[in-house]
Amino acid sequence: MIDQQQIASLNAAFENESPQTMLRWAGETFGRRLTLGTGLGPSGVVLMHVLSESVPGADVFFLDTGLHFEETYELRRALEARLGLCVRSLRPAQTVQGQAMRHGPALWQRDPDLCCTLRKVEPLRRHLTGFELWMTGLRRDQSTTRATAPILSYVARYGILKLNPLANWTEAMVWTYIRAHDLPYNALHDRGYPSIGCAPCTRAVQSGADLRAGRWAGLAKTECGLHLAA
């Protein structure tokens, strides 16, 4: 088990290290006990590429709420073919129809926090019990709520270490990497969607708007709850 002193020491070192170095450390330290979660955004595309080269065969998962855009599912198929990896689907206990029968239709309009808990947080919690390190594409420049995110931390509510290898990358760095390696990306990014989640809760935004302005637009909600207290 890595203690808080070791986490602080690793964080200081990781601020100046590449994602490749961090993922190699993760693979050597945790082996099959690491997992990468991705919503298939640009940062996730970069990490999947680095992971496929640095830790071949590592676990990769996607929270499949059943409410994603078709373009997102197309990207997933393209990435699996290009990178030679399998993206595991984590599905909620209830289908969209089952949730509507239990909680009423379009729960995301009436209680998006409950909808995210049922369709994202609970499947994530179940999955993480089998691992010791959870890697994500979270970056500090994505929103004010993420501005102080550490690279490595212990997330008590899931009982797991969390690694954000791109925490100090910028949006521009991510897109430079994607273009340099000719990686596939979500076609909606070229249609005004900088951040893409479930279709009912994602809108296109004006050029220059906050990266996550199109997520839960018109609501106070800014996070699905996966990364709170991270």
Ligand code: SF4
């Ligand atoms: Fe439900 Fe919207 Fe959260 Fe998706 S993003 S789980 S549709 S509230």
